[in-house]
Amino acid sequence: MGIDDGGVSRALIESLGERHLEEQSGQWLANHPLSPEPRAVLLEIPVGPTGDTRSKARAEISKRIRNELLASNLADVNPNPILRQRQIEGTLAGALGLLDLCEYKEPLETKLLLHLQEQWRSLQDADGSWASTANASRIDRARLTAGSVALLSLIRRELIRAQNESAAVDIACETAIRRGLAWLDSCDPADLIHLEVLPNLRSAAVATGRYRFGRIDWFWEGMAFLKRVQNDDGSFGKANDPTTRLYETACGLHFLARAR
Amino acid sequence: MGQCLRQVIMPCVAAIAVAVACSNRFPAVPIAAGQAANPPAANAADPLPPQTSDDVSKIQERVTARLVVAAPTTNPNSRTRSAPRPLVTAKEAEAMRKSAIRFLVSRRNDKLLWESTESPGRESDSLSGYRWGLTTAASAAH
Numbered sequence: 001m002g003i004d005d006g007g008v009s010r011a012l013i014e015s016l017g018e019r020h021l022e023e024q025s026g027q028w029l030a031n032h033p034l035s036p037e038p039r040a041v042l043l044e045i046p047v048g049p050t051g052d053t054r055s056k057a058r059a060e061i062s063k064r065i066r067n068e069l070l071a072s073n074l075a076d077v078n079p080n081p082i083l084r085q086r087q088i089e090g091t092l093a094g095a096l097g098l099l100d101l102c103e104y105k106e107p108l109e110t111k112l113l114l115h116l117q118e119q120w121r122s123l124q125d126a127d128g129s130w131a132s133t134a135n136a137s138r139i140d141r142a143r144l145t146a147g148s149v150a151l152l153s154l155i156r157r158e159l160i161r162a163q164n165e166s167a168a169v170d171i172a173c174e175t176a177i178r179r180g181l182a183w184l185d186s187c188d189p190a191d192l193i194h195l196e197v198l199p200n201l202r203s204a205a206v207a208t209g210r211y212r213f214g215r216i217d218w219f220w221e222g223m224a225f226l227k228r229v230q231n232d233d234g235s236f237g238k239a240n241d242p243t244t245r246l247y248e249t250a251c252g253l254h255f256l257a258r259a260r
Numbered sequence: 261m262g263q264c265l266r267q268v269i270m271p272c273v274a275a276i277a278v279a280v281a282c283s284n285r286f287p288a289v290p291i292a293a294g295q296a297a298n299p300p301a302a303n304a305a306d307p308l309p310p311q312t313s314d315d316v317s318k319i320q321e322r323v324t325a326r327l328v329v330a331a332p333t334t335n336p337n338s339r340t341r342s343a344p345r346p347l348v349t350a351k352e353a354e355a356m357r358k359s360a361i362r363f364l365v366s367r368r369n370d371k372l373l374w375e376s377t378e379s380p381g382r383e384s385d386s387l388s389g390y391r392w393g394l395t396t397a398a399s400a401a402h
Contacts, residue, residue: 234363
């Protein structure tokens with residue numbers, strides 16, 4: 001199965017779904033117990049099944065994630081740093097995933113949006129950045145801060161869309177976004193133009209309308225960076241570990257997906 | 261950190277991409293070769309997000325249009341004072357994208373992809389990243 005001149009063959013994508021998910025037919029939802037992290041549940045959205053099956057599954061998962069996010073309490077800090085990291089990263093991914101879905105489908109409840117907004121704002125560090133661990137690297141911090149700015153901006157958009165004007169002009173939220181952007185503006189190019197950071201940076205740029213972070217034109221510099229780090233076999237990055245190589249290639253592809 | 265990367269971060273970003281792939285959020289916006297993007301949006305001097313739904317839509321349209329790589333050009337409206345824009349043409353970007361997809365496709369039968377590294381019954385982290393890449397590509401392809 002190849003890639004035709006018109007782009008990626010949809011059949012290719014569906015073959016993956018057939019192999020991994022359609023084998024389980026309609027039973028896969030029943031066979032997959034709810035994971036502790038919403039991101040894990042969202043991952044199980046089937047790629048292969050189409051039409052009603054796909055819509056039904058997505059609606060079901062969306063409902064589960066909404067309930068999980070509404071019940072989440074990030075102020076309840078897990079003493080295990082790994083679990084804490086999962087808690088934060090999972091909440092961010094689940095919330096961003098839902099906001100992506102809700103843009104043109106069903107809107108999120110105002111109650112959930114306000115809950116997420118409050119939770120996420122409270123995680124912001126004094127310097128305006130976000131991190132999932134106390135000793136996060138600069139790149140990890142940039143990745144999470146970009147994702148957080150995207151999240152708060154998208155929540156704000158949804159609140160405006162719901163015409164909940166009192167919530168939309170939440171000064172504290174505006175300030176959090178402003179401080180997050182200021183932190184990103186202060187970053188070195190090497191912190192932002194990085195395979196791990198680029199996908200979230202793009203999300204933040206799309207959500208806020210930014211063309212640049214500081215002096216960094218994220219799009220053009222990102223493109224030039226990808227051009228530099230692409231290998232002859234099409235992968236991105238220099239990682240020897242095949243798992244990391246796959247991950248970094250997916251990051252690059254994510255950034256490139258609309259660049260055509 | 262590498263372990264954390266695989267176990268935590270990759271599935272997280274994968275989740276977002278799966279959602280986008282399912283939603284087909286941004287339709288491809290045609291843009292003439294050489295056509296400059298719209299004037300820059302708000303930046304450091306005015307970092308706040310847009311104020312109304314209409315503003316949000318307009319900005320999203322502008323950003324989406326900008327994500328379509330035009331032929332190399334100099335935008336006179338650009339506030340960028342650093343180095344000249346890198347020359348990445350639409351053709352090159354398309355070649356890079358296809359090449360990356362080919363790499364992911366070429367790995368689809370790797371045992372590594374289908375072996376669970378966390379717990380029985382769970383897909384591997386590699387598969388998460390692989391699926392993320394493909395679903396992202398799928399969302400761009402239609």
